[in-house]
Amino acid sequence: MTIEPYRKILGLPGVRALLLVGLVARIPVIATGIVLTLHVVNTLGLGFAQAGLVGTASTLGSAIGSPITGRMIDRYGLRPVLITTTAAQALFWLAAPRLGYAVLLGAAAIAGVLGLPVFTIVRQSLAAMVPADQRRPGFALDSMAVELSYMVAPAGAVAAVSQFGSRPVMIAVGVGVVLAGVALIALNAPTQAPVEDGESEAAVPRRQWLRPRVIALFALTASLTFVLTASDxxxxAALKGSGQQNWAGVVIAIWCLYSLIGGFVYGALHRNVSAALLAGGLAVLTVPVGLAAGAPWWAVCLILIPSGVLVAPSLSATIDTLSSWVPAGSRGEAMGLHGTALTIGVAAGAPFAGAIIDSVGPGRAFAAAGLVALLLLAVALPFWRSGADLAPAGAPAPAPPHEPLTEPAPGLAT
Known part of the structure; x- marks a missing residue:
C-alpha cells in the first residue's frame, strides 16, 4: 500500500478544487433532512410521524429527480442545470420557515425533485477528469470526503437548532445550499473528458447501456444503503436500550472514522476489488454486530470495526464500476440512477429496521438487515456475471462477462 496514487490524483488539474468544493457543498445538503425534521417537531409542534412524512416526501422527490437532472446534464451541460436547481433551492428555503405543514410537505417533494445534484456532479466530473486506470483512488477520495461531510453535518445541524431554533438555521442552510450551487457554477467542472467527445456525439440509447448487469449493480448499491441505514x-436503539444513548454520537462518529480509514486503504491498494465481493463482505460482517446489543459503548465500537472499514470501499467500488460500464455521454443519467438506488436503500432500511426493533429488539435487526442484503445480492449476482454490456462508442471491447474478484490496476504501480 502506498499514498502515491493519491498524490497522482490530487496533482491532476482541477481535481483538488473539485473534491474540496464537493466536501463543503455536501454539508448543507446533508443537513437539510435533519433541519426539516427538527423544524416540524420543535417549531410546528407536530410529531415525529409528521416529520418523517416530510423527510419521505423530500426523499421520494430526490429519487425521482436525480436521474432527471443527470440526464439534463448529459443533454444541456452543467451550468443550466445548476442555475435551475440553485434557484429552486433558494425559493424553497426562503419560503420554508413560514410555510404551514401541508404546504411544506408538498414543497419538500418539489424541492427534492429539483435538489442540487452535488453527489452526481462530483462523481461524474471525477470520471471525466481522472484517467480510467486511476479512478479507484479518485472515487475513494470522494467517499472519504462524503464521510467527513456526514461527520460534520448532522451533529452541526442538531447543535445549531438547539442553540438558535429551527427558523434561523433553515435560512442558514438555504444560504449554504445556494452558495454551494454558486461555487459549482463557478467551478464548472467538466463532465466529459476530451477523449470522450467523439463518444458523446454518437450517443448510445439508454436501452443499450441500461442492461441487466447495470441494473444488478443498482440493486447491489441499494442493498448497501439498506444495510447501513438499518444498522444506524x-x-x-441498542445504545438507548442499554441506557447509553448519550454515547450514540461518539459511536457513530467512530464508525464513520472506520469507513474513512477503509476508504483510504482501498484506494491505495495495488489491485481492484469487486464491488460485489465488498458488498457481500459488508452484509456478512453486519450480522454479528447484533451481539453487541447491551454491551458497553466501547465494546460496540470494537465490534463495528470489521463492517465499518468496508463501508467507503463498497460505495466507491460501485461508482467506479458504473463509470466503466456506462458510455460517457450517458454518465450523468447513470450517476443519477445510482443516487436513486442509494435513496431507495435508505428509504427501505429505516422502516424495516424499525419493525424488527419493535418486535424482537435491535440485536436481531442487525442480523436481519445483513441477511436481507445478502439475499438481494444473491438475486442480483447472476445478472451481474452474465452477458457483456455494450461498450461505449469508440471504446475498447468490454471485459469478459465473468468479472474476477480481483484484477490488476497497472496505473497504480509504485
Whole structure:
C-alpha cells in the first residue's frame, strides 16, 4: 500500500478544487433532512410521524429527480442545470420557515425533485477528469470526503437548532445550499473528458447501456444503503436500550472514522476489488454486530470495526464500476440512477429496521438487515456475471462477462 496514487490524483488539474468544493457543498445538503425534521417537531409542534412524512416526501422527490437532472446534464451541460436547481433551492428555503405543514410537505417533494445534484456532479466530473486506470483512488477520495461531510453535518445541524431554533438555521442552510450551487457554477467542472467527445456525439440509447448487469449493480448499491441505514437505527436503539444513548454520537462518529480509514486503504491498494465481493463482505460482517446489543459503548465500537472499514470501499467500488460500464455521454443519467438506488436503500432500511426493533429488539435487526442484503445480492449476482454490456462508442471491447474478484490496476504501480 502506498499514498502515491493519491498524490497522482490530487496533482491532476482541477481535481483538488473539485473534491474540496464537493466536501463543503455536501454539508448543507446533508443537513437539510435533519433541519426539516427538527423544524416540524420543535417549531410546528407536530410529531415525529409528521416529520418523517416530510423527510419521505423530500426523499421520494430526490429519487425521482436525480436521474432527471443527470440526464439534463448529459443533454444541456452543467451550468443550466445548476442555475435551475440553485434557484429552486433558494425559493424553497426562503419560503420554508413560514410555510404551514401541508404546504411544506408538498414543497419538500418539489424541492427534492429539483435538489442540487452535488453527489452526481462530483462523481461524474471525477470520471471525466481522472484517467480510467486511476479512478479507484479518485472515487475513494470522494467517499472519504462524503464521510467527513456526514461527520460534520448532522451533529452541526442538531447543535445549531438547539442553540438558535429551527427558523434561523433553515435560512442558514438555504444560504449554504445556494452558495454551494454558486461555487459549482463557478467551478464548472467538466463532465466529459476530451477523449470522450467523439463518444458523446454518437450517443448510445439508454436501452443499450441500461442492461441487466447495470441494473444488478443498482440493486447491489441499494442493498448497501439498506444495510447501513438499518444498522444506524439499530445502533441507536441498542445504545438507548442499554441506557447509553448519550454515547450514540461518539459511536457513530467512530464508525464513520472506520469507513474513512477503509476508504483510504482501498484506494491505495495495488489491485481492484469487486464491488460485489465488498458488498457481500459488508452484509456478512453486519450480522454479528447484533451481539453487541447491551454491551458497553466501547465494546460496540470494537465490534463495528470489521463492517465499518468496508463501508467507503463498497460505495466507491460501485461508482467506479458504473463509470466503466456506462458510455460517457450517458454518465450523468447513470450517476443519477445510482443516487436513486442509494435513496431507495435508505428509504427501505429505516422502516424495516424499525419493525424488527419493535418486535424482537435491535440485536436481531442487525442480523436481519445483513441477511436481507445478502439475499438481494444473491438475486442480483447472476445478472451481474452474465452477458457483456455494450461498450461505449469508440471504446475498447468490454471485459469478459465473468468479472474476477480481483484484477490488476497497472496505473497504480509504485
Amino acid at each position: 437505527l439499530s445502533l441507536i
